[in-house]
Amino acid sequence: MLEVTNLNAFYSNLHILWDVSLSVGEGEIVTLLGANGAGKTTLVQSLFGFIPRIEGKVVFNGRDVTGMHPYDVVKEGLSLVPEKRELFPKMTVAENLELGGYSRSGDARDLEEIFELFPVLQERKTQLAGTLSGGEQQMLAIARALMAQPSMLILDEPSLGLSPLLVGNVLDTVARLNKDGLSILLVEQNVEHALEISNRAYILENGRIIREGDAQVLLHDDEIRTAYLGF
């Protein structure tokens, strides 16, 4: 479904990603792990054409989307919940959601369906997005991305800055979306929880993929456990 081959990314002269290759299959949920500054966000942003200079190839649903404008990538059915959420702070929750369906003019997802998944958003429907709590904003960012009925969703650290209870909440939601058939690429720092809900995982270090494999195998790998789980 998503096929990334030998991707290199640069910020002016800084070479950030080095020959990164990864893939996500239909209906799969794949986690991308890596320490702070490893290049996870850069990788995700490259897929959407936000990084001005990239080399390599990104194929989505059989279409070469390398170097496409972000707004055209989205129209291909690939949606992103970005690290900084990027909500429209002075618009209501409902308006944010409606804009989520912009690329699907007409056949966007039903608001009611979204509210079933995220009841808290229904209560906050007429509230300005900028006034929501961190957890609510994250829910809105995910819900907004779903409005476009994407065939694949990428989430960049959706649990960042949330309380432990909410982290579980968000990751459970992600797992549920995957069970309903959505392909997912998840960037996470909560290694244990992320691996538990994933099929496969990649580990990025200093801009290079250093390990990949079955999530359950990695979860029980001693090297991974000492490096990322601290025991």
Added chain:
Amino acid sequence: MVVSPDIALQVVIWGLYAGCIYILLATGLNLIFGVMKIVNFAHGELLMLGAFVTFTFFTISGFNPYVLLAASVPILIVLGVMIERLCFRPILGTGKLNEIFISLGLIYIIQNAAAIIWTDEWRIIHSPYESITISVFGVNMPLDYLIIIITTIAILVALYLFLRKTTLGRAMRATSQNRKGAMLMGINVERMDMISFGIGAGLAGAAGTLWAVSGQVFNPYMGSLPAIKAFAIVIIGGLGSIPGAIIGGLIYGIAENFAIFTLGGAWKDAISFLILILVLIVRPTGIFGESSE
């Protein structure tokens, strides 16, 4: 000097009229700034072009000059779209300094082009209602003032409905609030730049027609003073805020009229800077501006 209540009311209503042209100008500036984060220093020149387009069509056709809004607005929209495509699009994202120099350069290009087409003589046109005075709330005012106030309100209501109720308008607001977020919704933000510049220029064109109809003189170099007043209003109301432009314009128009009444006509142009300086001292982000960024 004591100002009696009816004179005060008269000054306020005349101030509404005086504010209208600057509100249209300031609203366009804020729309463009909101979406593109560019300050269009050549905005006064677009007003000047609106006045000359009105002048030319008026001379040729003899139509009621208010009807000529139907010429000045679309022509300026097309011109605005061309300016965005040819001047600002190529330098998108290359830095603020380039944008500033492009828009400063545009001032001289437009002024000189206008001088070639229309010569640099001062022009004036006369509204057919010039000699009609009516009474509103007991205040006597020229009919033209009332028409200008109503026209401005109609334009602003139309703009409000466009931005609030249409998909395109919502996409423009989204782009101004979060450009990256807008792209992730599949919004073609460069197209939003183009449309916002077009609408901003169209509003300046409308302001130009109203400037001409209100009997004020114009030549190719007249755009800078109204532009400076519009910038003052933008700063009073807060950069990027359309309600701020409206309130700022009203405050400005009324203050200008009070100054003329109490201090004399020589203060007309100075007052905008006094207000501006006061606002900058009290609330540097403007009345409706963001406290950060």
